[in-house]
Amino acid sequence: MNGLALTFFAFAGLLLVLALASRRSVWHGTHGWMYRNPEANEPSDAAFGFMRGLYLLLAFLVAMAGVWMMSIDDDKPDPVDRERELSQLSTRFAPPTPSPGPDKARTYSRSEIRAVAMQVKTTIEQQRGSPFVIGPDVIRMVHGASQGNVRINRLRTKEPGTDKFELTNIKKKNPVCLIAKSGASWYFEEASVRNGRCSTGSGDAKSD
Structure with a gap:
């Protein structure tokens, strides 16, 4: 497995953790500090659901990119076999x-x-x-x-x-x-x- 594929899998894992974590906790940790009254500026439940789905989609796409990188590495001919x-x-x-x-x-x-x-x-x-x-x-x-x-x-x-x-x-x-x-x-x-x-x-x- 090459280093680039490992990087893709690590990033996909991070996105998956963000998707499965509490959306409100994530929002407060990443955006809440910008507001004087964070609770009054929280996104709606629909927005939280959309963000969760977006993170899951991105995690899937990044993981597939890692699998593709692995397949390219496996297809390279072995110099000894050649x-x-x-x-x-x-x-x-x-x-x-x-x-x-x-x-x-x-x-x-x-x-x-x-x-x-x-x-x-x-x-x-x-x-x-x-x-x-x-x-x-x-x-x-x-x-x-x-x-x-x-x-x-x-x-x-x-x-x-x-x-x-x-x-x-x-x-x-x-x-x-x-x-x-x-x-x-x-x-x-x-x-x-x-x-x-x-x-x-x-x-x-x-x-x-």
């Missing part, structure tokens, strides 16, 4: 990540590395609008598509929502740049591929 959900989605969307044995390791050409990047690009675009963990997902996709024969280096960029991954062969040659973009709430948006090393700014060359 991270667990994203991890599960990451595992579901990403291909397996086998490690090649010494007899299966290959030195990929640039065209082969680009083919791996294009395969990951296609997978990202097919999952457009799905939440994901961009780093682990893309890395698993690359390793899965290349059977572990392509190295991947994730680069920090100055562009919000943009991650760049530099793909090379096992000898760290023939670089290809894979650019993945996400929208609000870490959702897949688009990806692009270009030959050469990734820059960390916004001035990448024309890509596919």
